[in-house]
Amino acid sequence: MKITALAGGVGGAKLADGLARSLSADELTVIVNIGDDFDYFGFHICPDLDTVCYTLAGMANPDTGWGRAHESWVVLDNISKLGGPAWFHLGDQDIATHIERTRRLKAGESLSQVVKAFCKAWGIRVNVLPMSDQDVRTIVQTKGLGELEFQDYFVRNLCEPEVTGFRFQGIETAMPAPGVIDAIRQADYVIICPSNPWVSIAPILSVAGIRQEIRKKVVVAVSPIIGGQAVKGPAAKMFHELGIEASAMAVASQYKDFLKGFVLDTLDTSNIDAIKQWGIIPLVSDTLMKTIEDRKRLATEILSFCYAINQ
């Protein structure tokens, strides 16, 4: 069975890991958001790619979900003592990733070549692809502070500014990275991980050709909203500020033009009728992934669901 998953952020990385543990290596491709990427100290930082890769490699910080486990902070502490910026927390091991990625990019490697090399070095056997090799930057439009680069909104301003919209800078010229369109075409099922629909999945779907290819597939999405709340991050707050009640149903509505199945939490069974009215088949599950066992269990249930809805 060939699965192509779309992911960004900690929830997306956790389900990607569950899928990787439930499938053989050649059965899974994970296409990752790069709209969160930014430049910091002259380094090219790719938070979503790193979160997915560190998680798949079993190297992610279990407390935050991002960054490396067993991390030290000597470099950032010393930068801070020198009066440099320390609002974005880069640990020492993580910094090595950014230094080496930036060196390779400057030497002419593409982002997907760098990702491939890093996955090999970290022992990741599934296929991880950035959505594009060209830069795309998510710009968050806010009421008080105008347009903010994503990490400026998310980390420096703690997601506090009121959101009025988003744009994806560079999206007009971004092409799908090599292998992305083929991975979608060859997939038996496309799974949209429980990632923020506005800032993790929308940038991927906005790259030329990706949405059109996905519309031809059997697509199952997993809600990142449980009981009206985001498991992590500002998704629920964003829905609210955009004038939409935060709910699993609101997530399904974002994808309803191409969704065949939708996985929602046991807390959200009141949303089932609306979802069915759109012709989408619901699966109710315990979608909170606290442990590695939870990731595996949810992935297995979703794979069985994919198979069942396609009979």
Ligand code: FO1
């Ligand atoms: N998230 C934070 O809330 N604060 C941080 O200081 C922070 C540092 C960081 C460093 C490396 C990395 O790969 C991710 C990091 N993140 C941090 C997470 C990141 O901002 C978000 O997970 C994503 O961009 C949202 O999908």
